[in-house]
Amino acid sequence: MSVKDLVDRYCRVDKLPHIWCPGCGNGIIMGAVIRALDKTDFDQDKTVIVSGIGCSSRAPGYMNFDTLHTTHGRALAYATGVKFARPDLNVVVLTGDGDCSAIGGNHLIHAARRNIDLTVVVFNNSIYGMTGGQFSPLTPAHSYASTAPYGSIDRNFDLCKLVQAAGGTYVARSTAYHARQLVNLIATGLNHKGFAFIEVVTQCPMYYGRRNKFPSPVDMLKWQQEHAVPVKAAAKLSPEQMAGKFLIGELHREEAPEYTAVYETDVIAKARGDIN
Amino acid sequence: MNSEPARIELNEKWCKGCGICIAFCPAKVLVAREDGKPLVENPEACTRCGLCELRCPDLAISVGGKQHGGKN
Numbered sequence: 001m002s003v004k005d006l007v008d009r010y011c012r013v014d015k016l017p018h019i020w021c022p023g024c025g026n027g028i029i030m031g032a033v034i035r036a037l038d039k040t041d042f043d044q045d046k047t048v049i050v051s052g053i054g055c056s057s058r059a060p061g062y063m064n065f066d067t068l069h070t071t072h073g074r075a076l077a078y079a080t081g082v083k084f085a086r087p088d089l090n091v092v093v094l095t096g097d098g099d100c101s102a103i104g105g106n107h108l109i110h111a112a113r114r115n116i117d118l119t120v121v122v123f124n125n126s127i128y129g130m131t132g133g134q135f136s137p138l139t140p141a142h143s144y145a146s147t148a149p150y151g152s153i154d155r156n157f158d159l160c161k162l163v164q165a166a167g168g169t170y171v172a173r174s175t176a177y178h179a180r181q182l183v184n185l186i187a188t189g190l191n192h193k194g195f196a197f198i199e200v201v202t203q204c205p206m207y208y209g210r211r212n213k214f215p216s217p218v219d220m221l222k223w224q225q226e227h228a229v230p231v232k233a234a235a236k237l238s239p240e241q242m243a244g245k246f247l248i249g250e251l252h253r254e255e256a257p258e259y260t261a262v263y264e265t266d267v268i269a270k271a272r273g274d275i276n
Numbered sequence: 277m278n279s280e281p282a283r284i285e286l287n288e289k290w291c292k293g294c295g296i297c298i299a300f301c302p303a304k305v306l307v308a309r310e311d312g313k314p315l316v317e318n319p320e321a322c323t324r325c326g327l328c329e330l331r332c333p334d335l336a337i338s339v340g341g342k343q344h345g346g347k348n
Contacts (some may be wrong), residue, residue, distance in 0.1 A: 003329050003338035016290060017334060023294030027333030035330075172320070177300075179330035205294075218299040 010034040023217025025176035025202030032058045037184035042090040050079040054096035056123035073104030076111045087260035097124040097138035112168035116259040119189045119196045125204035133207030144211040164252045169194035171252040175224035176202040283340030284321035290336035297328035
């Protein structure tokens with residue numbers, strides 16, 4: 001499908017151009033989500049896109065689906081409600097690193113634990129962009145933020161490991177640079193029956209890039225290109241060679257009972273008296 | 277590959293001139309104008325890989341023709 005056809009079909013064209021800064025990765029990820037949805041068989045009218053608060057959470061406003069722009073950190077709570085009430089709907093969550101891992105961190109681990117059939121795309125730009133560049137739990141240690149003028153001393157989360165440990169059944173990571181891989185990983189996540197989590201390492205040229213010696217968005221994409229290592233390639237590298245690098249690709253996939261399906265068989269059916 | 281050069285179109289109103297499409301075009305089809313937006317200087321070299329489309333944060337660039345190939 002051409003870009004124009006994609007935009008006409010899946011975007012609210014009257015809301016475009018979007019307000020994101022020049023070179024911001026949010027638009028690349030939004031485009032990847034749209035392309036991934038186009039690759040799957042889900043009905044556009046039965047797909048709900050839910051977001052929280054932050055730059056990335058503005059994405060659903062540009063997308064021509066049933067959308068919910070909710071409160072800070074609570075995208076997964078709202079999405080859980082939607083999916084629980086209407087398991088027939090395809091529910092996608094778009095969230096940022098701050099939204100998802102700080103104020104929304106508890107929702108994240110419990111949504112993963114339940115293995116509810118949601119697809120979560122985290123726009124990890126390493127910073128709270130909307131509010132002026134405060135560090136988030138995913139800001140790399142020792143990098144600079146408006147609230148860390150001497151560098152952040154906090155160790156950053158590996159959110160993919162966290163979600164896998166909490167019980168998420170599909171876990172993947174990509175970058176804005178690896179946009180083609182990203183589309184495929186999101187599409188696989190959409191088709192996965194269970195909690196699908198895709199972290200996207202992306203760029204905030206204004207509030208992260210300027211403070212951390214990235215003169216332009218292009219430099220930030222080059223950094224992603226140089227520091228992302230595909231899972232297969234990483235298997236041949238020593239821990240020393242992997243130092244400072246991060247994994248991309250499908251990191252984990254397993255089959256496990258899905259929450260709304262179990263609710264139907266183990267609660268609703270019993271309540272109806274179908275089974276004891 | 278189509279013998280006809282690709283028709284690369286830019287949505288001037290949406291493009292913010294970030295330079296990503298120019299920097300990462302594998303075939304060096306694009307150059308920067310004074311305002312930072314891309315100028316299609318070398319359309320014959322375009323392989324229609326579509327990476328400029330995929331990486332454009334503003335959904336502002338499109339490559340005419342259906343044939344897409346290439347890898348990340």
